[in-house]
Amino acid sequence: MERPFILLDTITLDCLEEDIPKLMDFYAKLTGFQPEIVDGVTYPTLLGRHLALSFFAVNHYIPPTFPSPAIGRQIHLDFYVTDLPSAVAFARSIGAKDSPRQFHDSYHILFDPVGHPFCLSTNGPTVPKAFLEEQSHP
Secondary structure (H helix, E strand, C coil): CCCCCCCCCEEEEEECHHHHHHHHHHHHHHHCCEEECCCCCCCCEEECCCCEEEEEECCCCCCCCCCCCCCCCCCCEEEECCCHHHHHHHHHHCCCEECCCCCCCCEEEEECCCCCEEEEECCCCCCCHHHHHHHHCC
């Protein structure tokens, strides 16, 4: 069977309802994505040029305890950066916290303001170079 058109369109982070404003602010600053009302989407969304990041309120949400396995990883986001020290400093300045464990010099593990882990990494980019060039010249 031939694969039909399928495109990763939105990544949705589960969280407590009261954490949504903090997450919206943090990820808007980190990514440059803009808050948008998207037709058919009933939860807060940040819209990038080719991807959306949404936040879904879950009653009794418990964030992961990475690196402890007590409450395992649920999802983490990897962000490609060209200057790791500058990107880490910027993320900290807008509310990110360092993971107590780091595993490699080419990436840095942090937590967003409510505890979701994410990585800033010089490994990559995974996406095609033409896409990156398009993103740097809006």
